[in-house]
Amino acid sequence: MLLSKKAQTIQEYVAGEQINLGYIKLNSNENAYPPSRAVLKAIKDEIRLNYYPNPKADGLKQALGKLYDVNPNNIFIGNGSDEVLGLAYIAFFDPNDKDIVFADVTYSFYPVWAELYNINYRTIAVDKDFAINADDYLNLKNCQGIIIANPNAPTSLEMAYADIQKIIKANQDKIIIIDEAYAGFGTYNCLGLAKEYNNVLIVRTFSKTWALAGLRCGYAFGHVDLIRGLEKIRDCFNSYSINRLTQAGAMAAVNDYKYTQKIIQKIINTRQRVISSLKEKGYNILDSKTNFVFLKSNISAKTVAQRLKERKILVRHFDIPKIKDYLRVSVGTDEQMDKFLDALVEVDR
Incomplete structure (x- = not known):
């Protein structure tokens, strides 16, 4: 083995999947809107x-x-x-x-x-x-x-x-x-x-x-x-x-910067709408101050993430004991989030 001991043993950071074609990407907290x-x-x-x-x-x-x-x-x-x-x-x-x-x-x-x-x-x-x-x-x-x-x-x-x-x-x-x-x-x-x-x-x-x-x-x-x-x-x-x-x-x-302010406000408005919708559906969801939401699924969060992926929607699941029952979902456009909400109801049961 030509690698150093550090390279052999260190546990590296794992980034979210970067699959773009045909997928709704809600797994890396990117901005769903293009730059100016x-x-x-x-x-x-x-x-x-x-x-x-x-x-x-x-x-x-x-x-x-x-x-x-x-x-x-x-x-x-x-x-x-x-x-x-x-x-x-x-x-x-x-x-x-x-x-x-x-x-x-x-x-x-x-x-x-x-x-x-x-x-x-x-x-x-x-x-x-x-x-x-x-x-x-x-x-x-x-x-x-x-x-x-x-x-x-x-x-x-x-x-x-x-x-x-x-x-x-x-x-x-x-x-x-x-x-x-x-x-x-x-x-x-x-x-x-x-x-x-x-x-x-x-x-x-x-x-x-x-x-x-x-x-x-x-x-x-x-x-x-x-x-x-x-x-x-x-x-x-x-x-x-x-x-x-x-x-x-x-x-x-x-x-x-005025353009950036406009899309920030769009994302915040969508985030609040999604939070309200998830709460109405009975989800335990934290009071997000970011461009993503963190929610507890009804069944295995890992299973929900996989089922959403099968429907061409990517979200992030962390296989860590303290948060293994939660999903991190980036806030996309209104259209993307509507598709996510509809799919979540179908797969999380």
């Missing part, structure tokens, strides 16, 4: 592919800075928020040292990165309703960092803003990463906390609200020292991780 025409035009017009891209994506940083009133020096751009998070593990956490801490039911990439980089970690159990209890994260011992997905995935729940503040105030000697992949669908965001505290990093993606999952672009807000740390680690891997087409498309999306 301005994005497509910008990509088409960016033809200088014989030259390397701007290594720091300065134009995109400036556009984001203008939109969010943030100094571009406090912004980092990565090849998807997954790259940003993966680099953050190396930049801020020491291997074989104190633990990093995150919820036991959250984004399943967190423990993968910890294993990959030999970073000790421990999880804190969510409560019986899948909520993260802020009091469990106060004044943590033997801890070098905390990661909170807010709103959380796959549960779809949003913590109270005051609870996020409480955790930060009690752990100012630790790096706190707030993964805001779905914050655009929630009731607030934590950008102000990254401006107030120098140990807070906010990580976001262009894949959800911005409808650019195929371009692979993510970004982070934080103190200039945190951003410099991310840049140093990135430049040890790949100085040109954001290609020209991605930078052009993402910049165009930021500059056409």
